Amino acid sequence: MPRGSKAKYTEKQKRKAEHIEESYEAKGVPKEEAEARAWATVNKQSGGGERAGGSGQRTSAGEKQAARKSSARRAVATRRGLPRPDQKMNAMSKSELMEHARKRNIPGRSRMRKDELIEALREPA
Incomplete structure (x- = not known):
């Protein structure tokens, strides 16, 4: 049985884990092992449950513009x-x-x- 609460996972992640688990069980893997593998796969693909804070870091418009400009220069040089x-x-x-x-x-x-x-x-x- 996988450890921890699954409350922070999205419905899509839960469906995906269930589908993966069914796939493993169809191949003959024991139920507990199949469930553990399924959640490990979902964690690897999506980084785990929903994150607090939502949209990530805030970057100022000036920082974004400077990053794009330097990125473009590196691309041209390459x-x-x-x-x-x-x-x-x-x-x-x-x-x-x-x-x-x-x-x-x-x-x-x-x-x-x-x-x-x-x-x-x-x-x-």
């Missing part, structure tokens, strides 16, 4: 094949460097050693 600003090229693997070089279409990249790739990637595009 498409150009530039490493993230917080990622050091020396710490990257050769295959990661090769991927960045491929995105930037650097000629001769397949014959370059790691240090040569780093040097080529540091040059402006």
Whole structure:
């Protein structure tokens, strides 16, 4: 038998657990084990019962705008094949460097050693 009250679960979560439990029982799993597995599955998928407070954290409009702007800049840099600003090229693997070089279409990249790739990637595009 699963532990704890199920009062904080939504009706949808309860139906889902019941359906999963029936499925396990049809496969021959004992009722108590099936119920425990069903609730474990519901918890894994939805994070448990309803949360107090409802809609989560409040983020100011300015913070949201700044986050979107920096996210857009990172996305553009990624498409150009530039490493993230917080990622050091020396710490990257050769295959990661090769991927960045491929995105930037650097000629001769397949014959370059790691240090040569780093040097080529540091040059402006």
